[in-house]
Amino acid sequence: xxxxxxxxxxxxxxxxxxxRVLNGTGQVKESTRKRVFAAMEELGYxxxxxxxxxxxxxxxxxxxxVSTFAGFYFGRLLQQASRQTEAYGKQLIVTDGxxxxxxxxxxxxxxxxxxxxxxxxxxxxxxxxxxxxxxxxTPVPLIVINRELHQAHDKCVFFEQQDAAFQAVEYLxxxxxxxxxxxxxxxxxPTGKARLIGYRKALEKHGIPWDPxxxxxxxxxxxxxxxxxREFLQEGVSVSALFACNDDMALGASKALYQxxxxxxxxxxxxxxxxxxSARWLEPGLSTVYLPIDTMITTAIDQAIRLANKETIAAIxxxxxxxxxxESVAPGPFFPGTEQxx
Amino acid sequence: xxxxxxxxxxxxxxxxxxxRVLNGTGQVKESTRKRVFAAMEELGYxxxxxxxxxxxxxxxxxxxxVSTFAGFYFGRLLQQASRQTEAYGKQLIVTDGxxxxxxxxxxxxxxxxxxxxxxxxxxxxxxxxxxxxxxxxTPVPLIVINRELHQAHDKCVFFEQQDAAFQAVEYLxxxxxxxxxxxxxxxxxPTGKARLIGYRKALEKHGIPWDPxxxxxxxxxxxxxxxxxREFLQEGVSVSALFACNDDMALGASKALYQxxxxxxxxxxxxxxxxxxSARWLEPGLSTVYLPIDTMITTAIDQAIRLANKETIAAIxxxxxxxxxxESVAPGPFFPGTEQxx
DNA sequence: CTGTTAGCGCCTTCAT
DNA sequence: ATGAAGGCGCTAACAG
Numbered sequence: 001x002x003x004x005x006x007x008x009x010x011x012x013x014x015x016x017x018x019x020r021v022l023n024g025t026g027q028v029k030e031s032t033r034k035r036v037f038a039a040m041e042e043l044g045y046x047x048x049x050x051x052x053x054x055x056x057x058x059x060x061x062x063x064x065x066v067s068t069f070a071g072f073y074f075g076r077l078l079q080q081a082s083r084q085t086e087a088y089g090k091q092l093i094v095t096d097g098x099x100x101x102x103x104x105x106x107x108x109x110x111x112x113x114x115x116x117x118x119x120x121x122x123x124x125x126x127x128x129x130x131x132x133x134x135x136x137x138t139p140v141p142l143i144v145i146n147r148e149l150h151q152a153h154d155k156c157v158f159f160e161q162q163d164a165a166f167q168a169v170e171y172l173x174x175x176x177x178x179x180x181x182x183x184x185x186x187x188x189x190p191t192g193k194a195r196l197i198g199y200r201k202a203l204e205k206h207g208i209p210w211d212p213x214x215x216x217x218x219x220x221x222x223x224x225x226x227x228x229x230r231e232f233l234q235e236g237v238s239v240s241a242l243f244a245c246n247d248d249m250a251l252g253a254s255k256a257l258y259q260x261x262x263x264x265x266x267x268x269x270x271x272x273x274x275x276x277x278s279a280r281w282l283e284p285g286l287s288t289v290y291l292p293i294d295t296m297i298t299t300a301i302d303q304a305i306r307l308a309n310k311e312t313i314a315a316i317x318x319x320x321x322x323x324x325x326x327e328s329v330a331p332g333p334f335f336p337g338t339e340q341x342x
Numbered sequence: 343x344x345x346x347x348x349x350x351x352x353x354x355x356x357x358x359x360x361x362r363v364l365n366g367t368g369q370v371k372e373s374t375r376k377r378v379f380a381a382m383e384e385l386g387y388x389x390x391x392x393x394x395x396x397x398x399x400x401x402x403x404x405x406x407x408v409s410t411f412a413g414f415y416f417g418r419l420l421q422q423a424s425r426q427t428e429a430y431g432k433q434l435i436v437t438d439g440x441x442x443x444x445x446x447x448x449x450x451x452x453x454x455x456x457x458x459x460x461x462x463x464x465x466x467x468x469x470x471x472x473x474x475x476x477x478x479x480t481p482v483p484l485i486v487i488n489r490e491l492h493q494a495h496d497k498c499v500f501f502e503q504q505d506a507a508f509q510a511v512e513y514l515x516x517x518x519x520x521x522x523x524x525x526x527x528x529x530x531x532p533t534g535k536a537r538l539i540g541y542r543k544a545l546e547k548h549g550i551p552w553d554p555x556x557x558x559x560x561x562x563x564x565x566x567x568x569x570x571x572r573e574f575l576q577e578g579v580s581v582s583a584l585f586a587c588n589d590d591m592a593l594g595a596s597k598a599l600y601q602x603x604x605x606x607x608x609x610x611x612x613x614x615x616x617x618x619x620s621a622r623w624l625e626p627g628l629s630t631v632y633l634p635i636d637t638m639i640t641t642a643i644d645q646a647i648r649l650a651n652k653e654t655i656a657a658i659x660x661x662x663x664x665x666x667x668x669e670s671v672a673p674g675p676f677f678p679g680t681e682q683x684x
Numbered sequence: 685c686t687g688t689t690a691g692c693g694c695c696t697t698c699a700t
Numbered sequence: 701a702t703g704a705a706g707g708c709g710c711t712a713a714c715a716g
Contacts, residue, residue: 001481003693014703019695026696027701044479049455050396051693054708059392069420078411082438091452094436096424110433113391137386139343222623251623258625277590278620281564281597345709356687361711368712369685393709396692 002043011039022047053115061091062304063111063119063140068099071220071248072276073293077122080294084301090117101125105134112140117308120300122146124189141307145300147190153315157300161191164289164321165198168271169243171323173206176335177241177269180208182215183228183253185245185273195245195273213237218249225249229256240332241269247276247288254282265330275324285326292319344385353381364389395457403433404646405453405461405482410441413562413590414618415635419464422636426643432459443467447476454482459650462642464488466531483649487642489532495657499642503533506631506663507540510613511585513665515548518677519583519611522550524557525570525595527587527615537587537615555579560591567591571598582674583611589618589630596624607672617666627668634661 004022008015013032020026021036028036039045053059062085066074078094085092093116097104104123111119118141123131132151135142142155149156172180182199185192196215203210214237216228225244232239233256242257244250250272257268264270264284272279272288279286296319306313350360355374362368363378370378381387395401404427408416420436427434435458439446446465453461460483465473474493477484484497491498514522524541527534538557545552556579558570567586574581575598584599586592592614599610606612606626614621614630621628638661648655 004695005693015694016696016704017702020702023695029701032701046451046455048396048693049452050392050401050457051708052695054390054392054396054710055693055695057708069424070417072414072417075412075414075417079438082411082440086440092437095434096421098424098428109388110391113388115390115392222619226623248619251620255623255625277564278593281568281593283597283600283625347709357710358688358712359686362686365711371685374685390709393692394711396694397709397711399692 001048002045004045004047006043007036007039007045010043011035057115058117059091059115060089061085061093061114061116062088062301062308063093063095063108063114063116064122065095065097065104065107065111065119066122067097067104067124069096073274074122076293077297081120081297081301084298088301088305090305097123097125099124101127101130105130108134108138108142112138116140118143118304120145120297120304124186124191141304143300143304143307145296148318154313155303157296157303157316157319159291159296159319160321161194162198162201164291165195165243165245165273166202167198167321167323168273168289169199169202170205171325172241172243172269172271172329172332173202173208175241175269175329176332178206178208178332178334179239180214180241180243181232181237181239182243183218183225183245183249184215185218185220185249187217192245199243214239218245220246220248222248222252225252226256227252229253230260233257233260239268241271241329243271245273247272247274247279247286250286250288251276251278251282254286265328269329269332271329279324280326282328284328287326287328288324289321290324291321295319343390344387346387346389348385349378349381349387352385353377399457400459401433401457402431403427403435403456403458404430404643404650405435405437405450405456405458406464407437407439407446407449407453407461408464409439409446409466411438415616419635419639423462423639423643426640430643430647432647439465439467441466443469443472447472450476450480450484454480458482460485460646462487462639462646466528466533483646485642485646485649487638490660496655497645499638499645499658499661501633501638501661502663503536504540504543506633507537507585507587507615508544509540509663509665510615510631511541511544512547513667514583514585514611514613514671514674515544515550517583517611517671518674520548520550520674520676521581521583522556523574523579523581523584525560525567525584525586525591526557527560527562527591529559534587541585556581560587562588562590564590564594567594568598569594571595572602575599575602581610583613583671585613587615589614589616589621589628592628592630593618593620593624596628606670611671611674613671621666622668624670626670629668629670630666631663632666633663637661 004015004018008018020028021033082092095107097107120143122145144156148158184196218224272286275288275290279288346357346360350357362370363375437449439449462485464487486498490500526538560566614628617630617632621630
């Protein structure tokens with residue numbers, strides 16, 4: 001590994017000059033600049049990134065920690081994040097938090113240790129308190145995605161989970177469904193809670209009583225969606241629609257439904273969440289809610305870059321979901337026109 | 343940011359001593375060790391990772407470059423990679439190559455610049471020549487995954503793509519299918535070529551003539567799977583089974599089939615590749631080939647660590663796929679017992 | 685056991 | 701326009 005000293009010797013100049021041509025700082029005579037470049041070329045010189053960063057106190061890179069790498073959702077997120085940081089000419093460094101709050105915190109620290117210019121944190125498990133503490137203690141600017149931070153509104157970019165779930169369920173209701181089952185995503189996460197509350201509020205608004213027997217607590221996996229749906233079936237819970245709080249569980253549930261001889265949507269309607277890539281290719285196409293993850297991460301990166309540049313940032317208004325209606329929902333028993341005595 | 347000097351001053355010792363207690367190297371009296379720890383605590387000291395790495399010429403981390411972040415496949419890969427590096431107490435740094443050969447190369451360089459102890463490269467696009475050159479020129483050890491390297495057999499861990507495809511198609515044939523369509527993954531990649539060759543060889547072995555009209559060149563996406571399947575349908579290509587070279591395209595194709603009024607597997611059999619998480623939850627369950635990506639990446643990391651430790655490594659035998667048989671294949675027209683005049 | 689002294693490779697005033 | 705010198709924060713002999 002040729003060093004800057006080697007280059008300077010070979011070009012017959014000082015290290016300072018080499019540094020100048022390397023960074024385009026200061027004035028350097030064209031002829032010597034050429035000599036330096038030639039020397040670099042000949043030696044196959046590559047600047048030592050670590051040394052540069054140490055001297056500069058910045059590494060021209062932004063860090064991203066996701067709670068896990070699994071799932072299409074994070075793939076989408078990462079891909080877009082990569083594109084956007086690239087657009088800023090910065091490197092993206094990704095780590096995951098092993099789906100555990102303490103590991104998420106460690107991941108942030110590690111990125112901070114590497115002197116990322118800014119860090120974006122996608123956490124599913126850390127408490128707001130812990131997050132705020134982390135923001136305060138971490139020496140590099142932090143942006144939190146997928147989480148509303150009441151004590152740091154400008155540092156977060158998040159999604160109206162509750163409202164989106166509300167919309168989905170209300171849609172089901174207006175389609176004539178009153179008996180709607182719900183399978184949640186992990187209920188100990190803010191996302192899990194918010195979606196369930198959305199479900200509940202929609203029922204409330206339309207005067208449909210809350211029935212605990214109609215909700216089951218899932219973990220986001222297809223397998224669990226399948227299992228919980230079977231439980232509903234075995235328990236004979238009477239519903240005309242099922243709201244699965246993510247598409248993966250909806251898929252699992254659909255298998256259980258099929259095995260029970262129930263057709264979607266003729267016998268039971270199904271609604272998902274996330275708009276997984278597969279949703280539109282399933283048969284029938286799965287109605288779901290689209291979550292603008294691409295724009296969200298893009299925005300998060302924009303904010304992070306601003307912070308890194310010590311510019312001021314303004315709070316970002318929450319992002320909202322949009323219903324994607326396909327064929328997995330049919331009019332229910334209370335649909336106007338088909339109304340029966342209830 | 344408190345530095346080591348701050349700590350040493352506060353503890354009334356020299357930097358060297360602080361360094362010793364920090365790294366557990368050399369002998370330090372218990373009492374002073376305690377003073378140092380106390381000082382660190384009080385100052386909230388965190389060692390500067392960049393400085394450490396610069397002095398050590400190693401960063402205790404291993405780099406991973408994937409061609410893209412998109413898709414369940416890479417999620418699986420990344421998750422397992424993260425776990426395994428963690429088991430070694432090393433940090434994992436991930437970057438993507440934006441699905442372009444030159445970007446993949448840049449990604450490797452960037453990781454090398456950061457002095458990763460070793461790098462694992464998952465490339466879909468680089469030529470073998472370019473890879474070999476990269477291995478030679480990169481100052482940090484490189485392991486290539488998903489690619490057979492004839493000129494560096496010990497530096498690669500790969501999968502028998504061709505044989506797996508062969509098995510899948512042969513299975514179809516033994517089930518009585520002779521007219522089998524094929525939709526490839528990107529044909530300019532080694533993977534794309536290998537799977538197609540596997541298809542072709544299986545036909546050959548069973549004396550079934552190769553029919554160019556029965557193969558279409560896809561891009562791995564569900565959308566394209568759908569489109570190409572429609573083309574088959576419109577062209578009236580007569581087949582009793584379809585071999586999609588990945589599950590995503592199989593899903594897209596299944597939609598086209600459904601829309602054409604064709605039932606799987608009664609009217610046409612479908613075979614995928616990759617064993618996507620959704621494969622078993624589709625209706626009918628998709629027969630496909632399982633690719634041991636978890637073990638592969640784990641092995642790759644083991645190898646990388648060995649290289650990082652300057653241990654010797656032996657070539658890893660190729661990994662093989664295993665057929666996962668579900669319900670998307672039914673006996674075809676030439677199935678023994680149901681055989682007709684052909 | 686602990687301090688002193690050099691680096692690691694690069695950047696950045698400050699002179700010239 | 702260029703060089704000399706010091707510093708970024710840490711590690712590693714080498715002396716005591």
